[in-house]
Amino acid sequence: MKFLDLAKVHIRSGAGGAGCASFRREKYIEFGGPDGGDGGRGGDVWAEVVEGLNTLIDFRYQQHFFARNGQPGRGQQCTGRDGDDIVLRVPAGTEVLDEDGETVIADLSRPGARVLLARGGNGGWGNLHFKTSTNQAPRRANPGQDGVERTLWLRLKLIADAGLLGLPNAGKSTFLAATSNARPKIADYPFTTLHPNLGVVGVDGTEFVMADIPGLIAGAHEGRGIGDRFLGHVERCAVLLHLVDATAEDVAGDYRTIIDELEAYGGHLADKPRITALNKVDALDDEMRAACKAELEQAAGGAVFMLSAVTGEGLMPVLRALRARIDASRGEVAESEDVAQTWQP
Secondary structure: OOOOOEEEEEEEOOOOOOOOOOEEOOOOOOOOEEOOOOOOOOOOEEEEEOOOOOOOOHHHHOOEEEOOOOOOOEOOOEOOOOOOOEEEEEOOOEEEEOOOOOOEEEEEOOOOOEEEEEOOOOOOOOHHHHOOOOOOOOOOOOOOOOOOEEEEEEEEOOOOOEEEEOOOOOOHHHHHHHHEOOOOOOOOOOOOOOOOEEEEEEEOOEEEEEEEOOOOOOOHHHOOOOOOHHHHHHOOOOEEEEEEEOOOOOHHHHHHHHHHHHHHHOOOHHHOOEEEEEEOHHHOOHHHHHHHHHHHHHHHOOOOEEOOOOOOOOHHHHHHHHHHHHHHHHHHHHHHHHHHHHOOO
């Protein structure tokens, strides 16, 4: 299945059915009168989160979604049938944006969440509704309301606990493959990863989801390389793991490049909890390891982990550190939800 995280859709809710203007004309009915029924209501357009989806690829092959119109009313006080609704089934983490691509209409992050995108038009009243003591034979009936037509964008942000950051060939895909059952493409050339990958990581009897996104380069926020459009997939992560290639000529410069791109991207991504690790240390001797670690610690202003995704050296300490940050974040979210539920004015 191909990965697609941005799709444009055109939706239209159903129009309401027209009301009916009719009169009873049975031969042996002494008193007739108006008996026109109301029109049916037009169908709505909904977006709903379903489990088992992790891409918007279905919307590449179908972009138009039109709900059915309501049926018109008929005589003998028969109300028209309501139009059927249309439901857009999307994966968890999907944002619904207006046509400008910036205004967020809804953020669907949990399975089962639903949002109404376009409400169907009401059906028109039949002439029975207009009968009064002074107007017992109204010939008036309302038309149904028009449906709502709009163009929307669907943008997917993957739901993951931890996210991997780094320059191309920093070893992010190798790290994901070494710590989970995910099998991303791995090669010795830049931009091997062209779309995000997810993996379930197990540590000390617990599991969490890790996201690997394509590598960033200097100027990614200006569209260089693959750009920064995949950074949205780590916005929801509780912690970021920044991998730096230990075999690079300037590890501090590589670290600063990624931080600059995070700050240019905005959205408080640069303020998220972050763990820095020096990867590929199996290619260095003890003296070079110490020098690179000291240089990176000075640039990062904190502790730096040493690891090798190929040999497995230093993986468990990094995973346990990630697990601790994720647990702390989940605890804060649970406390905030409890406060929101128990607070009363």
